[in-house]
Amino acid sequence: MHDQFILFLEALLQQTGLREMWWGNLVMIAVGCTMIYLAIAKHFEPYLLIGIGFACIVANVPGSDLIREGGLFHYAYQGVNLLILPPLIFLGVGAMTDFGPMIANPRLVILGAGAHLGIFVALIGAKLWGFSIQEAGAIGIIGGADGPMAIFVTVTLAPHLLPQISVAAYSYMALMPLIQPPVMRLLTTKEERLIRMEQPRQVGKLEKIAFPIVIAVIVNLFFPPVAPLITMLALGNLLKEVGVVERLSRTAANGIMNVVTITLTVAIGSTMSADTFLTVKTLQIVFLGLVAFVFGTASGVLTAKLMNLFLTKKINPLIGSAGIASVPIAARVSAVVAKQEDKRNYLIYQAMGPNLAGVFGTAISGGIMLALLLAR
Amino acid sequence: MLVPDTLQGALLLSLIDFFLSFVVIAGIGLVLAAFPWLDRIVKPGVNDPIQD
Numbered sequence: 001m002h003d004q005f006i007l008f009l010e011a012l013l014q015q016t017g018l019r020e021m022w023w024g025n026l027v028m029i030a031v032g033c034t035m036i037y038l039a040i041a042k043h044f045e046p047y048l049l050i051g052i053g054f055a056c057i058v059a060n061v062p063g064s065d066l067i068r069e070g071g072l073f074h075y076a077y078q079g080v081n082l083l084i085l086p087p088l089i090f091l092g093v094g095a096m097t098d099f100g101p102m103i104a105n106p107r108l109v110i111l112g113a114g115a116h117l118g119i120f121v122a123l124i125g126a127k128l129w130g131f132s133i134q135e136a137g138a139i140g141i142i143g144g145a146d147g148p149m150a151i152f153v154t155v156t157l158a159p160h161l162l163p164q165i166s167v168a169a170y171s172y173m174a175l176m177p178l179i180q181p182p183v184m185r186l187l188t189t190k191e192e193r194l195i196r197m198e199q200p201r202q203v204g205k206l207e208k209i210a211f212p213i214v215i216a217v218i219v220n221l222f223f224p225p226v227a228p229l230i231t232m233l234a235l236g237n238l239l240k241e242v243g244v245v246e247r248l249s250r251t252a253a254n255g256i257m258n259v260v261t262i263t264l265t266v267a268i269g270s271t272m273s274a275d276t277f278l279t280v281k282t283l284q285i286v287f288l289g290l291v292a293f294v295f296g297t298a299s300g301v302l303t304a305k306l307m308n309l310f311l312t313k314k315i316n317p318l319i320g321s322a323g324i325a326s327v328p329i330a331a332r333v334s335a336v337v338a339k340q341e342d343k344r345n346y347l348i349y350q351a352m353g354p355n356l357a358g359v360f361g362t363a364i365s366g367g368i369m370l371a372l373l374l375a376r
Numbered sequence: 377m378l379v380p381d382t383l384q385g386a387l388l389l390s391l392i393d394f395f396l397s398f399v400v401i402a403g404i405g406l407v408l409a410a411f412p413w414l415d416r417i418v419k420p421g422v423n424d425p426i427q428d
Contacts, residue, residue, distance in 0.1 A: 102408070103408055103411055106405040106406070106408035106409040106411075107405065107409075109401055109402075109404055109405040109408065110398065110401055110402060110405060112401055113394075113397045113398045113400075113401040113402075114398070116394070116397065117394065119393075120390035120391075120393065120394050123386055123389070123390055124383070124386050124387060124390055127382075127383050127385075127386035128383065132381055133379060133380075133381045133382075133385055133386055133389070134381075136386055137389070201412075203411075204412075204414065204415040206414045206415065206417065207411045207412070207414050207415065210411065210414055211408075211411070214407060215404075218404065218407075222400070357401065357404075360401065360404065361397060361401055364396075364397045364400045364401060365393055365394075365397045368392070368393045368396050368397065369389065369393055372378055372379050372389055372392070372393070373378075373379055373389070375378040375379075
């Protein structure tokens with residue numbers, strides 16, 4: 001009987017994941033706990049870090065059925081793998097976004113391209129470090145500071161790097177208030193930071209309705225690889241701007257957005273197992289992501305300064321860094337830095353223009369990259 | 377693959393992509409610059425858009 005008792009205990013033990021656990025799992029569980037701590041105590045992107053952190057913990061408990069084939073987190077990941085969730089996120093983003101600042105000041109949209117040099121610096125750096133060109137492209141897109149776009153491009157070009165790239169992209173977006181200001185101050189003079197800009201014009205309702213339709217046509221015509229994302233952004237925005245389908249617009253901005261956010265974050269976190277995450281490649285990607293953000297910030301500011309050489313009505317170069325995307329964090333950073341120099345200099349509306357243009361800048365850069373790297 | 381998996385390929389991809397993104401974004405800017413005329417369709421002669 002004693003022997004049978006031991007046998008039963010052994011059989012039970014084999015059902016658990018205890019035997020497969022190694023120190024790497026404990027490290028990643030600590031990483032997940034850190035994410036949850038940062039979300040709760042420091043309010044660092046809580047809507048993202050809670051789900052990612054929790055799923056990261058579960059993914060590193062060997063034996064969890066949730067992440068195995070047939071498990072709930074496995075199916076959540078299929079939403080990412082089949083490129084269903086990122087477009088739905090953009091539907092919600094479009095339904096929450098007012099593109100008025102971008103429409104009101106068309107000359108500032110060029111900053112949405114100028115602030116993306118970081119994508120290509122990271123891409124070249126990754127290639128120098130021995131990544132394949134497709135992996136390098138996926139790593140470079142971190143510099144676009146757009147989570148769904150980073151996921152979209154990575155799943156297409158280098159799906160095995162999704163955990164590292166998505167975590168790097170979302171983490172650096174949350175850390176923008178720390179990363180950007182030193183670069184912005186280094187590249188501008190006090191005089192430049194004090195430039196005040198006129199309030200942009202009022203944008204009419206017909207303009208706001210026409211905008212998503214025009215954008216959807218342009219993107220589908222010229223950039224089919226990224227059309228799913230931008231088309232859903234346009235649809236969400238159209239639902240918002242027509243003003244006659246408020247229930248749908250509220251659903252897109254709230255219900256759908258919340259459900260998809262939970263599913264997407266859990267899907268990303270579930271891929272953060274120690275075996276795939278604790279590698280030298282992860283450190284390299286994290287470093288290159290930082291390089292991308294720093295160079296993107298710098299190139300945005302320098303593009304604005306270059307524009308000022310030709311403009312009579314000068315723009316405050318601090319809004320150049322907002323062209324990196326990551327709406328509205330980057331615009332907020334520009335406004336805060338300007339306000340630190342002059343408490344009465346309110347730049348948030350002006351900074352939103354390049355900030356929104358940056359979303360399209362990332363889509364265009366990503367679209368061209370996908371078109372060239374997938375072409376045979 | 378059209379783009380060679382080399383450093384030169386990465387440099388070429390980067391140059392073309394960066395340059396083209398400026399061109400396309402500028403094109404979008406030009407389209408947006410024409411948007412104030414839409415207000416004239418709604419209210420011709422009234423509320424003429426303020427030139428930026």
